[in-house]
Amino acid sequence: MTTYKDAGVDVAAGDAAIDRIRATVQDTYTPGVLADIGAFGACFAPDLEGMEAPVLVSSIDGVGTKLKVAARMGRYDTVGRDLVNHCVNDIAVCGARPLFFLDYYGVGTLDPDTAEAVVQGFATACSANGCALVGGEMAEMPDVYGEDDFDLVGSIVGVVDKAALLQGEAVRPGDVLLGLPATGLHTNGYTLARTVLFEAYDVDDRPPALEGASVGEALLRVHRSYLPAIQALLHDDLAQGLAHITGGGLPGNLARILPAGCAAAVDYEAWTRPPLFSLIQEQGAVPEADMRRTFNLGVGLVAVVRPEAVEAATSCLAGAGVPDAVRIGRVVSDASSDASEAPD
Numbered sequence: 001m002t003t004y005k006d007a008g009v010d011v012a013a014g015d016a017a018i019d020r021i022r023a024t025v026q027d028t029y030t031p032g033v034l035a036d037i038g039a040f041g042a043c044f045a046p047d048l049e050g051m052e053a054p055v056l057v058s059s060i061d062g063v064g065t066k067l068k069v070a071a072r073m074g075r076y077d078t079v080g081r082d083l084v085n086h087c088v089n090d091i092a093v094c095g096a097r098p099l100f101f102l103d104y105y106g107v108g109t110l111d112p113d114t115a116e117a118v119v120q121g122f123a124t125a126c127s128a129n130g131c132a133l134v135g136g137e138m139a140e141m142p143d144v145y146g147e148d149d150f151d152l153v154g155s156i157v158g159v160v161d162k163a164a165l166l167q168g169e170a171v172r173p174g175d176v177l178l179g180l181p182a183t184g185l186h187t188n189g190y191t192l193a194r195t196v197l198f199e200a201y202d203v204d205d206r207p208p209a210l211e212g213a214s215v216g217e218a219l220l221r222v223h224r225s226y227l228p229a230i231q232a233l234l235h236d237d238l239a240q241g242l243a244h245i246t247g248g249g250l251p252g253n254l255a256r257i258l259p260a261g262c263a264a265a266v267d268y269e270a271w272t273r274p275p276l277f278s279l280i281q282e283q284g285a286v287p288e289a290d291m292r293r294t295f296n297l298g299v300g301l302v303a304v305v306r307p308e309a310v311e312a313a314t315s316c317l318a319g320a321g322v323p324d325a326v327r328i329g330r331v332v333s334d335a336s337s338d339a340s341e342a343p344d
Helices: 011-026 066-073 079-092 112-128 190-197 215-219 227-235 249-257 275-284 288-294 307-319
Strands: 054-062 097-107 132-140 150-161 176-181 241-244 263-266 299-305 326-332
Touching: 011 112, 011 132, 054 079, 066 079, 066 150, 066 190, 066 215, 079 097, 079 112, 079 150, 079 227, 079 241, 097 112, 097 227, 112 132, 112 150, 176 307, 190 215, 190 275, 227 299, 227 307, 241 249, 249 263, 249 288, 249 299, 275 288, 299 307, 299 326
Parallel strands: 097 132
Antiparallel strands: 054 150, 097 150, 176 299, 176 326, 241 299, 263 326
16 A cells, blocks of 8 residues: 555645644735635735726746755745845836735645745745735645655736836936845855855865955855835836846846846946955856856846936935945947946
């Protein structure tokens, strides 16, 4: 006789994990949530008051191989926060406010303690962003994932009035690029970072360059949510475009919001790179071009503002908790300009 558990799937562990996360998930519920955990479908009634033409904005993403660092550290309470904040930023730069989030958690062997820590991270970030965690999937698949492997994917839905949808059409040559600091690598470039750093260090090592932090601590710093800063800029009508700096770095992501005929001229000397990036580059002899197109290099969000609005935008950001935004370049008219080139 062969049971499901003998084949590698422990239904009881799955039930235990769900029981342990139930209250945590329910704590994220906003007034729009109409179905409890365990329903076949998540039901949500959005508040569309004051909107003339509501537009739903959605995004889906994963944490990538940052999960390998979490596993190596034996720490699972941050990666859920990373995923939520990443997804929130992706729709917030379009002008949307988040409504609800769903997750997928796939594992080789389901451990209720790990599952609880991961979901607690989801819930913490959802609550901080005013977003309901309305559902998810826990899948134990030993034939797909290794015993200690797991994967996280999240999807988010938000809403914006069509008139306020921000897609970069208003950006024009002469506009200024304001960079908002990142908290670390966020959720991109970990394959390169791990390849380089773990050849020389373990997660508990504390290289002098990291100023007291361990390698693991530096790599696990939580992906920052820029929602309050974005909403403040949009409330004051100060941003012509917004770019979340993820995979592709500044060149790849700024290009996503620039109209035809425009390019971004970035001054890479305008800010001090956090020491983690310098350590990666020096330890691995990573070419500068790879650094720029792999990592955020310390700038996690860019706001495109009119030259005459720079002072107001900087002040607005300071009031929203980002006092250290820095002018990192400008929009130029030459479409052939390389975004990696500094402005004159």
